[in-house]
Amino acid sequence: GENVEQHPSTLSVQEGDSAVIKCTYSDSASNYFPWYKQELGKRPQLIIDIRSNVGEKKDQRIAVTLNKTAKHFSLHITETQPEDSAVYFCAAVGNTGRRALTFGSGTRLQVQP
């Protein structure tokens, strides 16, 4: 089945700096890669996603890039703010027809004011 690895496990940045979180996946048939943000005690919430036919997608301060050949994708947050502090999960949907998400292990982002 699909396996998703995520790095780093923790990330601390100064307010205004950029943050980058990286994930790799194992199933070359995976075609959908969402990123979820989870605040303490809350549910995971989708912040951005990308499909396998797109190399990059941007939404204001966040962007995701996908390299299908290398089977890795990354989340980029620019101009970080204290409210960006949370745990971020990457995920992948595996082989065609299987709709469940396989999650990475999460990255705890701390933005220092």
Place this chain on the structure above:
Amino acid sequence: DAGVIQSPRHEVTEMGQEVTLRCKPISGHDYLFWYRQTMMRGLELLIYFNNNVPIDDSGMPEDRFSAKMPNASFSTLKIQPSEPRDSAVYFCASSLGTSVNNEQFFGPGTRLTVL
């Protein structure tokens, strides 16, 4: 729409007791997922349904766990008997099969503590 609804939000029980978690997906969504979140194992799929039919239950830990979806608006996850290692946050999520992407919407979760 109220989003995915889960109940109870918190459950504290003693080892050996039966626990039933409930989920109401977003109206019109045809996929329903049960995930479990722990510090050690992260977010992992337990089971998912399509049009009320279980599709993949490979993540269900053992026979103590069972899930049902008797209709399109209700699902249950039952643990019998419960054990301390079952303590976790259990999330239900739903999605629309015909959507362009596969976005899954998560419920607020049920925090289960087994003493």
